[in-house]
Amino acid sequence: MSHLNLNRIDLAFGDHVVVRQLSLSLEKGRIGCLLGPSGCGKTTVLRCIAGFERLAAGEIHLDGVLVSTPGSTVPPERRRIGMVFQDYALFPHLSVADNIAFGLRGEDAAARRARVQELLHLVGLADQGSKFPHEMSGGQQQRVALARALAPRPSLLLLDEPFSNLDVELRERLSYEVRDIIKATNTTAILVTHDQHEAFAVADEIGIMNEGRIQQWDTPYNLYHRPANRFVADFIGQGVFLRGKVLNDHQVQIELGVLDSNVPLVCCADCAGCVQGSPLDVLLRPDDIVHDDASPLRAEVVHKAFRGADILYTLRLAGGAKVLSLVPSHHNHAIGEQIGIRLDVDHVVTFSDDDALPTASHHGLTTAA
Known part of the structure; x- marks a missing residue:
């Protein structure tokens, strides 16, 4: 009890x-x-x-x-x-x-x-x-x-x-x-x-x-x-919602690549599964976006917040959307600079337009867009 x-x-x-x-x-x-x-x-x-x-x-x-x-x-x-x-x-x-x-x-x-x-x-x-x-x-x-x-x-x-x-x-x-x-x-x-x-x-x-x-x-x-x-996703931590498109029950395409979820995606509260092409919002945390000079994916630094050991970068993607990235502070880049990034998503969290319960995966596998 x-x-x-x-x-x-x-x-x-x-x-x-x-x-x-x-x-x-x-x-x-x-x-x-x-x-x-x-x-x-x-x-x-x-x-x-x-x-x-x-x-x-x-x-x-x-x-x-x-x-x-x-x-x-x-x-x-x-x-x-x-x-x-x-x-x-x-x-x-x-x-x-x-x-x-x-x-x-x-x-x-x-x-x-x-x-x-x-x-x-x-x-x-x-x-x-x-x-x-x-x-x-x-x-x-x-x-x-x-x-x-x-x-x-x-x-x-x-x-x-x-x-x-x-x-x-x-x-x-x-x-x-x-x-x-x-x-x-x-x-x-x-x-x-x-x-x-x-x-x-x-x-x-x-x-x-x-x-x-x-x-x-x-x-x-x-x-x-x-x-x-x-509400919980927005209140806890920091993050952004990036628009995505369902490829199948376990994959969603976003501008930065394809995310693989090990649990089925949820597209609505009362439907059996996701229809290919359905829109979803994908939650990306600052630790999901890794600075990588060798990556072909590039993003523009539009804001930076120095935090001692880390810098929180706000980055603009080629399509205009913005994401956050927490980077060790010895990687000190200027506003307007293009830097290499890659996805490292361990938990794929998505929300449908009617705010259904999210899917949460223990690992996310990414491929280039």
Whole structure:
């Protein structure tokens, strides 16, 4: 049985439906993430799990116990849920040690001290217990907030945009630290964020949300390489859609060559197969386009974004379409320069005009156009 299970939940504020028939499940010790644009309902789902909002439909089970239905809601304080907030919410008048001990008031003094020291060591602040929050950096404060949430050994940990107040470099480093800390305690957790880099760094499974629904609940790898629809394909990573034409059930022709899919192409939602000549959009990621000076295929550099180790090139093909290519930065080409490229597609992902489910292949074989 899943540790956390949401079964077709709805939530509305008046006539405005915020969450629609949303379901997800998470096993014990796994880290899940709700990822999506602002206003998609992800924080509202977190509030439903915490018990702060009443459901209009559906059920929520936590550790096998029914905690939310439209008719009844277990109060937040009885759910054994820890929360880490965007603004840390530390008590400024309490020391770091006392902040962490705040949720341990039911234990004796010796047990509280032992648990606080254990968590200070776990979050890398073993000698910082006597300090006050204002004496610490943002990253340190966030680790204190995490330690405080973990102190009572919660059944579930909820993290609401926990890194948004930090600078980019610290946010990335702390994301990995937080994952390690959560995993070390075997705590089940749900993260809410609009930043896919954070989601990929922290979560085992991610739900892409849009307009109150989960579009796809999957691993980061599958979200990137096997998106369930155009929204997921467009939201995750970077890429372009290049127009293609079906050659047969397993081959599609694009300007750059022929792609071979090891699963049948999907041309419509309710048809048996693809008709030769049917149009499809093919998703190409920056890592699908390889810079190769020896290739006869050429493309014009129209934009470049230096990223340190890599350069992200926007390239114009002979037919006018544009693609992206991620190239090691020692290949530094000028705007307007023609460079050689070749396809290296391991996952053929195509979409029909009616946005049917994509095909996703484990390898794509290319030939010259």
